[in-house]
Structure formats: C-alpha cells, structure tokens
Amino acid sequence: MLDLTVSGLLLDMDGTLVDSNALVEQLWSEFAATHGVEFERIMAFSHGRPSIDTVREFLPEASTTVQQRERDHIEAEGLMRTHGVVEVPGAAAFLARASAAEIPVAIVTSAPRELAIKRFAAADVPFPPLAITADDITAGKPDPQPFALGAELLAIPAAACAAFEDSGAGLASARLAGTAAIVVGDYDGPETVGIPRIQNWYDVAIYRTDAGFRIHTL
Secondary structure (H helix, E strand, C coil), X not given: CCEEEECEEEECCECCCEECHHHHXXXXXXXXXXXXXXXXXXXXXXXXXXXXXHHHHHCCCCCHHHHHHHHHXXXXXXXXXXCCCEECCCHHHHHHHHHHHCCXXXXXXXXXXXXXXXXXXXXXXXXXXXXXXXHHCCCCCXXXXXXXXXXXXXXXXXXXXXXXXXXXXXXXXHHHHCCEEEEECCCCCHHHCCCCEEXXXXXXXXXXXXXXXXXXXX
C-alpha cells in the first residue's frame, strides 16, 4: 500500500505517465537490425536511460560523431512518430488532482525536452511547467543526478520528495538521490524491494495536510 506524506513530487515520463513502449521498441528494433545487435539485450539495458547511453553501450567502438549521429536519428524518428503513444491509465486525472492540491511537481525524464513535450501531447497528458530532461543532465539514470536536480528545481530536499518510476535505472536513480521511490507498473527487479507500488493512477489520492501532502492509494 502507498501512504506517504511528502512536500513534492518527482515524476518519470515514459511508462509512468505516458506509455510509448510500442514506439520505443520499434525504434530500438530498427537500431538492432541495422547494427546486428540482439534486440532483447538492448531492451534489457535501455529502459529509463538516455538514448545516447544505450548507443554508447552497444556501439562502443564507434566514434563520438557516429554515436551522436545514431542518437540524433533515433530521437528524430521519435519526434516524427507518435502512433501508439498513450496515457498511463489515470495519469492526466492524477496531475489535475496534484495541481488542485498545489503540491510542487517536476518531471524527471531521460528524454530530451522537445520529445517529452510531444509525447505528453500525443497521450493527451498535460506537461507540467517544471522538468528535468536529458538536455539538463551530465549523468543519466541510474546516476542520482536527474532526481537530485529535480528536487533542486522544486527547492525541496530530495528526502521530502516522492519519486514515481517504472524502470530499474530510474528507481536506482531515485533511491540514490534520497527520495521516497514508488514503483509504477509491473517491473520487479531488485530496485523494487521494500518500496510501494501502484499499477495505475486511478486510485492514488493526494491532499494537503498540516505535515505536507499525503499521497495514498484508496
């Protein structure tokens, strides 16, 4: 059961608020076929990480120029294609509840800002004003930097923030940054041990209390 009192929210995008798994798998499948890399290995590594980190992992001998060109191609294709990008059930309604409660919220995503905005729009989920994206970081998830920067953006200590994530890399980042991490969806890796889980946003309530903002499942 989820029942926390916090001062701010840090929310991942893909798989947490917006589901673009079908599109992401298609893009990495094309990359795998082009470069003779096993698709399953890419998917096991890539989820939650900046695309450049995945390109570097599977094209380690390529020059920096080639790696960046591959990253740019993947992200350009991601911008052009939106078919299959949908809302994680209840996400938009939860963001509306969070806005009504006036809790500080920031997105923390491994996607570039332009891509994140487009995927939120494709899923008909409002993009919050504050966000840490791939454009703002020097070390991606699972490094703690993204969530540490998210808490800094809210001007709230990381320990007073709840971080919602669906990937191993993201959960590791959130926990290392010192946030209260919550799993979204079915991921069941070692990073999930001992932390709450939600399957969707429909039953997640949020309201202000004297101690902060209480977030709990109904």
